[in-house]
Amino acid sequence: MELSLNNEQQMIVDMVRRFVRDEIIPLEMHLDPDADQLEAEDRDRLVGKVKDMGLYGLDIPVDYGGPDIDVVTRTLMAIEMSQHRAGLYAPCYGVFGGAGLAQLFEASDAQKEKYLFPTLRGEKRGFFGLTEPSGGSDPARAIQTKAVQDGDEWVINGGKIFISGADKADFGLVFARTGGEGRGGVTCFIVDTDTPGFHVRRIVHTLRSAHYATELQFEDMRVPAINILGQLNKGFAIANDRLSRQRIPYSAGCIGIAVKAHEMALEYSKQRQTFGAPLSNRQAIQWMLVDNEIDIKQATWLTLEAADRAHRGDSFRKEAAMCKIVATESAGRVVDRAMQIHGGYGVTKDFPLERWYRELRIRRIGEGPNEVQRHIIARDIIGAGLR
Amino acid sequence: MGIRLDKPFLPLREDVIKTVQAQLGVYQLANESGEVCYIGCADARSLFGLRGELEQHLEDPGVSGFRVEVTTAYHTRRQELLMLYQADHGELPVRNKDYPFQLGRLSPA
Secondary structure, three states, X not given: OOOOOOHHHHHHHHHHHHHHHHHHHHHHOOOOXXXXXXXXXXXXXXXXXXXXHOOOOXXXXXXXXXXXXXXXXXXXXXXXHOOOOOOOOOHHHHOOOOOOOHHHHHOOHHHHHHHHHHHHOOOOOEEEEOOEOOEOOOHHHHOOOEEEEEOOEEEEEEEEEEEOOHHHOOEEEEEEEOOOOOHHHEEEEEEEOOOOOEEEEEEEOOOOOOOOEEEEEEEEEEEEHHHEEOOXXXXXXXXHHHHHHHHHHHHHHHHHHHHHHHHXXXXXXXXXXXXXXXXXXXXXXXXXXXXXXXXXXXXXXXXXXXXXXXXXXXXXXXXXXXXXXXXHHHHHHHHHHHHHHHHHHHHOOOOOHHHHHHHHHHXXXXXXXXXXXXXXXXXXXXXXXXX | OOOOOOOOOEEOOHHHHOXXXXXXXXXXXXXXXXXXXXXXXXXXXOOOHHHHHHHOOOOOOOEEEEEEEEOOOHHHHHHHHHHHHHHHHOOOOHHHOOOOOOOOOOOOO
16 A cells, blocks of 8 residues: 555645635634535535536546546545534535435446436435334344335335435435345335325434434335336345445544644644643643544544555455544544643534534444444454354 | 424513523514414524524514524424424425525424
8 A cells, every 4th residue: 555645646635625725614604603504606606616626526436427536535535525614524515526325326227317317417316214213233134114015016114214315305225124034135225205105204303413314204105116226135235335335435534523623722732821831831731632643643544544445446344344433433532632622612612623522423323333343343353153 | 302393482572582591592483373484593603592583583573472492403403393384384484485405305293
């Protein structure tokens, strides 16, 4: 693995850093501290700038019109893009675009025509419906939503919880049990949200005060058999692929927040005086700053290693699990120390630290709890027999 | 917590507003018929939280009552109340017509 950025990577990183500094942070001065959306006018203007930079639609494969940027460079960009108040869950407020549901790249031609291409054009939105009230960490066994075949249709009954964006989506990927127990009995359906029997029953408030999840209910919801994504009873592989892949940018976002919090702590510690000297002269504070530095470095290298393995086509499941654990936990510690260094100001909404502190707590649970990540690593290093 | 805000409206008068805490949260305004005409929130930019926000509506014509809910999830709670109103009435409250963001669709049981 190359341990330094090449010229192109450095140029792109610098460009994104300038974009965050010059375009995003000034806008945030006028937004509510918990905001996660820009007004349409600002959003459209910034999307235009990103397109001019040639960086729009980062995750879209080049064959589908996306920029030809490798996963390591995208990881470096993700670290930069999150370095602002809303950056953990709304990096640059989404103006860099995205690929939407990556699973649709494996869809049939007709499905791509109806769902993927309109999504890439920004005309349709999708949601990912996996987790159920019965559990999210072990979806292969927890899924109780049931689909029963009736002629050319499947009738789906059940529910999902903690689903982002379902209330605003045009369609979603819904995982339902079509066979026996375990991962072999799960199928992925593409469901239009205007299908009779599709209900968004309530929104679920969380620590993220500007973003909510939803609870869904399916009542005799009839879905055509042609809307099966992939193969019958092979839906778990579709879900699982996303879960591993997603852990790399998920980790990168945490690192960006940690970098920014650490920068703020460093700056504040040099300005703030106590007992006649700056905080930065105190060993207690110095050690916190040193620990921040170590935490950030560890998380960064593990995340870049996972990205590098993914880029080379090597197995990266274990590395993705490791970087998810280290990045989410170390970023939480870094922000916690930065708050401590800022004293009372650290817990106010005048600074972004309190928002990051709340939102980072979710990251140890989201995209597979860290305990599950440790289980994945244990299974890998001890052997597949461990269950 | 029930998803609807259904406590009784209080009169929108200076002496009543003074009893409201300067907290983050959501509020509803009612017209003279007691129907919701605006759903707002006191976010972290509000100088005196809910109390400050309500004071700004004292002179609004046709507004006679208010009710509040203290919550730190003021953004999502406001969206939830707007979505519920839309599910019940097929449109937004009359004073929320210019709400700048896309709202989701709820079909509460």
